[in-house]
Amino acid sequence: MLKRQHLIAGEWLDGSATFENQPIDGAPETFQAGNPDLVERACEAAEAAFDSYSATSGAQRAAFLRRIGREIEARGTEITEIGMRETGLPEARLNGERGRTVAQLGLFADHVEAGKHLDLRVDEALPERQPLPRPELRMMQRPIGPVAVFGASNFPLAFSSAGGDTAAALAAGCPVVVKGHSAHPGVADIVAQAVDAARQSEGLHRGVFSQIQGGNRAVGEALVRHPAIRAVGFTGSLAGGRALFDLCARRPDPIPFFGELGSINPVFVMPRALAARGGEIASGWAASLLMGAGQFCTNPGVVVLPAGDRAESFIDAAQEALDAAPDQPMLTPGIAAAFRAAREAMVANGRAETRIARESDPRHAAPALFVTRAADWLADTTLHEEAFGPLGVVVLARDVEEMQAVARGLEGQLTATLQIEEEDAEATAPLLRTLERKAGRVLANGFPTGVEVADAMVHGGPYPASTNFGATSVGTLSIRRFLRPVCFQNIPAALLPAEMRGAPRP
Incomplete structure (x- = not known):
């Protein structure tokens, strides 16, 4: 037909x-x-x-x-x-x-x-x-x-x-x-x-x-x-x-x-939310990161949270979920190659610790996970670049004030997400004011993959989103x-x- x-x-x-298409299998x-x-x-x-x-x-x-x-x-x-x-x-x-x-x-x-x-x-x-x-x-x-x-x-x-x-x-x-x-x-x-x-x-x-x-x-x-x-x-x-x-x-x-x-769609996990349901949030973040092999413009590529034992537990839970995920096909060989290049650049970056960076065949992508400190994130804007695929970066902040500094240092975003509990409200208010200047859609206690087609939806944001x-x-x-x-x-x-x-x- x-x-x-x-x-x-x-x-x-x-x-x-x-020209020819590039099917996942079979003749072009x-x-x-x-x-x-x-x-x-x-x-x-x-x-x-x-x-x-x-x-x-x-x-x-x-x-x-x-x-x-x-x-x-x-x-x-x-x-x-x-x-x-x-x-x-x-x-x-x-x-x-x-x-x-x-x-x-x-x-x-x-x-x-x-x-x-x-x-x-x-x-x-x-x-x-x-x-x-x-x-x-x-x-x-x-x-x-x-x-x-x-x-x-x-x-x-x-x-x-x-x-x-x-x-x-x-x-x-x-x-x-x-x-x-x-x-x-x-x-x-x-x-x-x-x-x-x-x-x-x-x-x-x-x-x-x-x-x-x-x-x-x-x-x-x-x-x-x-x-x-x-x-x-x-x-x-x-x-x-x-x-x-x-x-x-x-x-x-x-x-x-x-x-x-494009956008890195940061997720900010507030202290009480991390304490109450850190493992649940980590699993949800990993699932969102993996959806469609990470090939969504709303893929939440970065998560920001206060450093400490609970943060380490969060990272362990996310790593376990990502490690267990199979390789997924990418849309084109070119997109797969660009993802590998972004992953290798992150591996080579001395400001990021590699937790997962396994290889896959040329048309597929394997999940990748990196951890960095907020101070290094703020000092090196190459860490902010979108990797179109299932690559996640955890940014560890000393406290809520440094999380706010990370938010102020963001480029324009399609989305920004807050993971909060009721007790986080006072500390979250200044952060929300910053994020509404950075993103076209700000959401709480969810993940940004999945864009509702509705009258009130905004899918856009300040440049370069x-x-x-x-x-x-x-x-x-x-x-x-x-x-x-x-x-x-x-x-x-x-x-x-x-x-x-x-x-x-x-």
Whole structure:
């Protein structure tokens, strides 16, 4: 059922070269590779689609999003089968991620159908006001234009072809051009078929959705530089995201780059919590660290706790849990190699004590565990770097004050976690104030892996966690990234957008 081609404005096209996926086992499959000419065609089609698609109602977009969800579900078995081959992810994980993706499409459909994304505001005219009259002012959020979306390596569904960025842009009324990730082109192929089937069923313009597979760096650069593209959504590495961010900023007309670039997601274990349930927390931390072979952007790579006998017991419990864990497949050979390099760099760092650092075969990763003191952590920022995989670092602080110093020394994070008991509240209050400046989501007595798709969710944070601290890539607020406020002053009702015509007066 694979097309193995690029979907450009409703047509399946070849490129000028090919590439192969890297399955966990079995023979690789060949796909057409993208080039700048295909980017040009896709972006021109997206621009041509903008006028009609941006004028659709919330109900029409909702129907489109729900239809995409149904088309994805209809192909669920195919998606899971090829996803398991390409990524090494288990069947349950892929089925769960598909369910999350479809539920997200449904949530966004409900949101825009109810008009919650519009933020309608009306100030009635005051012609008799002195010393000057006031005109009638009506404000609403409007779509910004075609959006480029880069698929993520670690989420073949939830953050890729029809994932959060695509769903948010389509919900906002913006056509989308997707750059599929080469880690899972088969999954991207089938999902693009689902989106295009939904587009045809709903009678929408052919340029509303296009997808380009593979290709070298020039393809991504051409996409973010194209004058039709008005924003970019990206989930990936700091280096790759920063390069694209800089390209967006250097355009003659700079555009927003919504990049989610990674995080070490620190966990702070307060003294009473450590005393009451240190072993339980250690086991939970290890399980969260191992989930998906540590290939989550919310992987809690660092835990901070007060030094002492209870800390040593915590480390022993975590080490026991990690030692017992089997090697796990990584998404790609390249990701596995990068993990090994990060682990070896930590082994070579004289400020970190190695507790676990066993070898594995080239496509798998074995858990790793290191321990360092807070003073060394603060002195050496290389210890703060994300290792994309099941690698954990325990930071031992002299006391709560030094734990606070560690928090102040953090770079921007997607999440920060507090393990606390009621008796820890007074000591935790200053730490919480620091962490809310450092992270987009702060949670208590849990672990950050698992991001709920909901109205109140924030998946973003200060740089380098993301490139726009005021945005989220998960939840209904993510739709706002692809809207901008427009004020209509004294515009006749017949000319206003349909949703604005019925807006109530204040």
